[in-house]
Amino acid sequence: MTANLQRNVSETDDLLRLTDVHTHIGQYHILHGVSFRVPRNQVTMLLGRNGAGKTTTMRTIMGLWPAHSGQVHLKDRAIETLDTMTIARSGVHYVPENMGIFAGLTVEENVRLATRQNRFNQDRLTWVFGLFPALEKFWHWPAGQLSGGQKQMLAIARAIIEPCEILLVDEPSKGLAPSIIESLIRAFRELKDADTTILMVEQNFRMASTLGDHVAIMDDGCIVHESDMASFVADKDKQASLLGLSMEAHQ
Ligand SMILES: Nc1ncnc2c1ncn2[C@@H]1O[C@H](COP(=O)(O)OP(=O)(O)OP(=O)(O)O)[C@@H](O)[C@H]1O
Numbered sequence: 001m002t003a004n005l006q007r008n009v010s011e012t013d014d015l016l017r018l019t020d021v022h023t024h025i026g027q028y029h030i031l032h033g034v035s036f037r038v039p040r041n042q043v044t045m046l047l048g049r050n051g052a053g054k055t056t057t058m059r060t061i062m063g064l065w066p067a068h069s070g071q072v073h074l075k076d077r078a079i080e081t082l083d084t085m086t087i088a089r090s091g092v093h094y095v096p097e098n099m100g101i102f103a104g105l106t107v108e109e110n111v112r113l114a115t116r117q118n119r120f121n122q123d124r125l126t127w128v129f130g131l132f133p134a135l136e137k138f139w140h141w142p143a144g145q146l147s148g149g150q151k152q153m154l155a156i157a158r159a160i161i162e163p164c165e166i167l168l169v170d171e172p173s174k175g176l177a178p179s180i181i182e183s184l185i186r187a188f189r190e191l192k193d194a195d196t197t198i199l200m201v202e203q204n205f206r207m208a209s210t211l212g213d214h215v216a217i218m219d220d221g222c223i224v225h226e227s228d229m230a231s232f233v234a235d236k237d238k239q240a241s242l243l244g245l246s247m248e249a250h251q
Pocket residue numbers: 025026028030048049050051052053054055056057
């Protein structure tokens with residue numbers, strides 16, 4: 001099957017799709033016509049050098065830095081003109097790079113605040129505890145006292161405590177020890193097995209290549225490559241030319 005044909009067949013099952021998106025931050029034109037797809041029930045990795053525009057893309061999808069032009073489709077619905085709250089309510093949940101947790105509140109309070117009606121669905125909470133047992137253990141601790149890895153787990157738990165269509169996660173492995181990264185990889189794998197669609201920005205190549213099904217590479221505010229992860233991992237020359245030494249643990 002040719003690449004084009006493959007693309008046409010699978011395009012019908014994109015959960016999220018960006019088409020020619022331009023974003024300005026103040027006077028700066030940051031995204032220059034970004035187009036890529038996030039297939040349903042897959043993990044899509046958004047990779048690229050520092051300053052390529054990955055976080056800006058995530059924030060644009062969430063409406064935090066609205067697109068100046070272009071389209072963002074969630075299934076068949078155009079969401080690029082919606083406000084952030086409406087986008088989140090439509091099922092697009094975001095774990096920002098700074099994690100966005102409240103250090104002075106307990107783990108429980110942090111997760112409770114992320115529920116729609118200030119109460120837990122017990123089955124969902126049990127599922128989250130299964131993914132991140134440390135959160136159950138430290139349920140009544142102030143979030144500020146958690147380790148870096150546990151804070152990341154709390155940030156993800158807040159994003160998945162309510163069912164979502166797609167989870168956006170910005171650099172979850174940043175600053176974490178290898179053993180913690182391995183446990184995050186296991187948790188994301190379980191999420192994926194539970195049919196969660198994920199778009200992730202990641203600097204750790206092992207995490208990106210192990211978890212990713214699909215990959216989009218950014219450079220200077222544009223997408224410069226998009227393919228399935230397996231063929232990108234197999235093409236060492238392409239990795240070197242598009243990513244250089246920008247990723248940790250590059251193989
Ligand atoms: N608030 C801002 N005001 C002006 N320019 C900004 C702002 N935030 C980001 N930029 C610029 O936008 C470009 C893209 O930044 P962005 O954070 O999206 O890149 P990134 O690929 O996520 O980088 P990194 O991997 O370092 O996090 C960079 O040139 C950055 O300097």
